[in-house]
Amino acid sequence: MKKVTLIPGDGIGYEISESLVEIFKAAKVPIEFETENAGADVYEKTGELIPNSLYKSVEKNKIAIKGPITTPIGKGFRSINVYLRKKYDLYTNFRPSRNLPGIKTRYENINLAIFRENTEGIYIGEEKYENDEKTSAIAIKRITRKGSERIIRSAFEYAKNNGLSKVTVVHKANILKFTDGMFLEIAREVSKSYEGIELEELIVDNMCMQLVTNPERFRVIVTMNLYGDILSDLVAGLVGGLGVAPGANIGDDIAIFEAVHGSAPDIAGENKANPLALLLSSLEMLKYLKLNDFAENIENAILKTLEEGCKTKDLGGNATTTEFTKKIIENL
Ligand code: NAD
Structure with a gap:
């Protein structure tokens, strides 16, 4: 037992x-x-x-x-x-969402899992004021190779074990070239060791639009801590809200x-x-x-x-x- x-x-x-x-x-x-x-x-x-x-x-x-x-x-x-x-x-925050019978929502065939990095990124809350007057404040976004690689591998392993052929990485590397840029780069590297699983790359703002217009096309999403926090609630809302979100x-x-x-x-x-x-x-x-x-x-x-x-x-x-x-x- x-x-x-x-x-x-x-x-x-x-x-x-x-x-x-x-x-x-x-x-x-x-x-x-x-x-x-x-x-x-x-x-x-x-x-x-x-x-x-x-x-x-x-x-x-x-x-x-x-x-x-x-x-x-x-x-x-x-x-x-x-x-x-x-x-x-x-380090892996795993949030699966799918439609359930008898729970009316706008979409019918949602079945996707979000892999959110759980230990680093801006969500950790490393912040401080920059001056005594408190007129300016900064927050640190720390992304590491180790942290990125292990969450991305989790997502690919899940895709492999469930016979899924695509993992979508969500980022803002066009603006955050060092932090998100590194996460994206590592996603590309990791994807090479998973034959038959395509890596799709989407910028987070575009992802929000895609999720509310066409959520059925996603199965596995991997992303950094804060984006994952926000996107997973968005997806929970698409399938019926907090009462059904594991x-x-x-x-x-x-x-x-x-x-x-x-x-x-x-x-x-x-x-x-x-x-x-x-x-x-x-x-x-x-x-x-x-x-x-x-x-x-x-x-x-x-x-x-x-x-x-x-x-x-x-x-x-x-x-x-x-x-x-x-x-x-x-x-x-
Ligand atoms: P909440 O999720 O507890 O409630 C939000 C609304 O959703 C409420 O109206 C509530 O009645 C409803 N709701 C939530 N779960 C439900 C369920 N299973 N069945 C029916 N209705 C449900 O959010 P909150 O009110 O912001 O937080 C209450 C406390 O819980 C806070 O102290 C917060 O910090 C804590 N919290 C804990 C966790 C956790 O332990 N994982 C997560 C979120 C919030």
Whole structure:
């Protein structure tokens, strides 16, 4: 039995992780969850935002699934997510998006994965004022060969493993010739070692237009940290919004799967939360663990449930979290 660290998070995190645990149990997934929590609720009880036992569990199991955590204001560091990403060098932010049945959107055949570099670039927030009057400020954009090469390889490996013939690299190298220029150059180099996979190059502004006019033509996108942050929300919006957007932060050794949305304090505890984003993240986790049959079984049950019109309020339905979960279990 593979052990996985379950970090429920807070806010709606409790409800959606309960849904996940119940579905995994009903589907007889050979995984044992080791529950360890972090965040404001844990801080109230223990005075620590991330307890030592959580680190130990993640380091032992190498794989975790995590609910959303409210970012505490003024308590040490900015975000637990950003902290874990950094600590474990989880350099690949993987964000797949696709159309789901029963969720009406403007486009019908979207199925694409964004590979966002997670550890460097301007997103890291290295900024300072340039003078005492604070009339001028600068931010550093640092791009390295190592950082670029490993994320680009992740994207190409994914394309190779999924039989896809094109990877699109998104950049602004026409203006940022050193930083984005290097990223693009490395994409060209890496692509040479993947026969049969074409490298498509698109400038980020053009990419935005292409994504809202013709998103079906993309399957794998690789880009730097800030562009990836923005583009992945854009794509999530194209397929139905935050409630259906899964994600993962993956390094060489450790991977943490999580929904993209936050702790939704406005609906927490009301049995209204949509567990889909966390469930879809868990399917990616099962595939990562090579438990593809279990992933497929749960996926089919989710698709059937949506086809039957059972969905939570954020998607225009009227099912509660527990009703939606129950229906998925019935459809397993
Ligand atoms: P949010 O994603 O929590 O909520 C935005 C809106 O979307 C809300 O109206 C919410 O009700 C709705 N929503 C989100 N997820 C939903 C779901 N699964 N089902 C139904 N409705 C859903 O964003 P926010 O309000 O800006 O953030 C709340 C807190 O979460 C903040 O402290 C933020 O820092 C934190 N946050 C954490 C993570 C994470 O842990 N990965 C990610 C983003 C935000």
